[in-house]
Amino acid sequence: MLDDRKASILRAVVEEYIESAQPVGSSRIVERGRLNVSPATVRNELAVLEREGYLVQPHTSAGRVPTEKGYRFFVDALTPQGRLHPQQRQTVLEFFDHSHGALEHMLAETSRLLSDLTSYAAVVIGPPHEQATVRSVQLVGLGPRLALLVAVLSNGVVEKRPLEFETDTGDDNLAAATARLATALAGRPVGLPVTVPKTGDAVVDSLVGDALTALGGDHSNEPDSVFVGGASRMAAAFDAVETVRQVLTILEQQYVVVTLLRDVLDRGLSVAIGTEVGHESLTECSVVVAPYEVEGEPAGTIGIVGPTRMKYPQALAAVALVSQRLGRRLSEG
């Protein structure tokens, strides 16, 4: 463990480095004024912190830069429950007061909000479709051999699948199939296999069959809804264009992003730093995540992706507040 003074110095290095992106030297730490010791003393402590693995020197005659271990200690032991600027807090509250519209739209806007708050890229993962129950099912004819299966789930998600048939289908057949589907599925979670008794009408039975196949089969394949906002901010966070490209490439792969956040949460973390993130292209990135709950049940995840030299206190505070308010807002409906 680190004594008080070492901890203070480590904190100073991390905070300075996060602000300036420059290796931090002993004199700069003394200039901050918190510590009433000489640069030489600080240097001794820095040497110890380096030996212990909290800091590194890019080269002999440079200041110190935090290692992942350094950031980790900062986040775990040195970060007070960060407070958001009151104005930012206000922005969040107003956002959720005025938010409206379809679920997807709201989640997309939330990712923008979070990105604007933190100036990093933000990820919002919607509620999983599995756990909701079916409220309404309908087959809507779009053409002679074409219909749209629309299912409304209890959490407001609308699932739709286009269906194509071998033979022409009348509206009455669609209606009959819709009725059978509705009674069979209503109140049940989607994704569970369901058997619907045959009617004897071959056309209707085949419609019902097609619809169930479409609902069930596609299921695991279908991604959760993911919204990435402010990816452009990554271009401000790094000065190597190649790094930017790699990170953006990751952020474009929804499946990867979802898995990433889920993994971090599963490890019980709310912050993953550098290699902890578990992705080669993101070794220069940190991820801050938080789940949100709708009506007391875990529903989805939000997170931000930024450089390892991230403003952790603000980031944590922003993610915490937004996840809480988003959950509350979605619980209202």
Place this chain on the structure above:
Amino acid sequence: MLDDRKASILRAVVEEYIESAQPVGSSRIVERGRLNVSPATVRNELAVLEREGYLVQPHTSAGRVPTEKGYRFFVDALTPQGRLHPQQRQTVLEFFDHSHGALEHMLAETSRLLSDLTSYAAVVIGPPHEQATVRSVQLVGLGPRLALLVAVLSNGVVEKRPLEFETDTGDDNLAAATARLATALAGRPVGLPVTVPKTGDAVVDSLVGDALTALGGDHSNEPDSVFVGGASRMAAAFDAVETVRQVLTILEQQYVVVTLLRDVLDRGLSVAIGTEVGHESLTECSVVVAPYEVEGEPAGTIGIVGPTRMKYPQALAAVALVSQRLGRRLSEG
């Protein structure tokens, strides 16, 4: 107008520059072998082309770089109908043969396809919601004071609006309101104002009113569906991270992107080069657009955004093929 040799030389400069990103000198042009003249002759021609505004020299002792006028001439007069590599063509055909799923999903995948084909950022704009007619309307209760208005349009688009009520609402009232809405709206284009005769039942009438307000009011505000794929490719196209940031910022603003493509199309162009694009942050970018038609009617737009030194022939060919096949695929259903 340019004589044959000047045109050939201009073409050589543009093609070389697009490939190498390096200013092109007289010797490099001669090395290509198409022309049987000496470097000195080429230099004379280059000087003329520069005087005419087709080329510039970054500095005195450098080769030439095309100006916007140079690219413009190249695109208008020197680009044969570009052919896609047969393999790429095959990829497109297979993609649309196997494509399936909801409209949004298909459009998003299409933007990926186009981005992969060209290695630039791709934009796919979905069919506008206005011109489709309503096929089905339904109010689905999600809670005592909460319902979801789901409207299926003839082109497969599903519009949904959450509704919140002052008072608790029974399922029978929702059903009654749904029935009235269905008869009033079926077959009509969404967005047109509609009056529904009162029933006398205050609750049902208020439900119907709320639903119509939600459908109508929000309308102009609601953006078209836009899908941007492969934005990360912009990081490979430019080496200044600030340029990348600016371009990405634009690409994140769906409204701006839609307007941009629309403007270009309205000017009757299929390619906009540099400042022609009409956006300060995109002066180093070119845009290639094409509309696509569903059942003979103009439906949406696709496009790509890349650096001015874009591989125009391939880009044009890819956009043309994809727009055609996308239109055809959507016409099927």
Place this chain on the structure above:
DNA sequence: GTTAGCACTCGGTACAATCGAGTGCTAGCG
């Protein structure tokens, strides 16, 4: 009209000198 030849320009590279931020170490001080 074309081209060989040539003087000229100027960005890029290589190298040395210098600067300075920052270090580790030692010796002395309270």
Place this chain on the structure above:
DNA sequence: CGCTAGCACTCGATTGTACCGAGTGCTAAC
């Protein structure tokens, strides 16, 4: 015994200089 002033040292960054070479424009000859 911990702290600190002082100092020699390191090494990246900056500056200056020389040079190279790609590329030019011009002129004169073919």
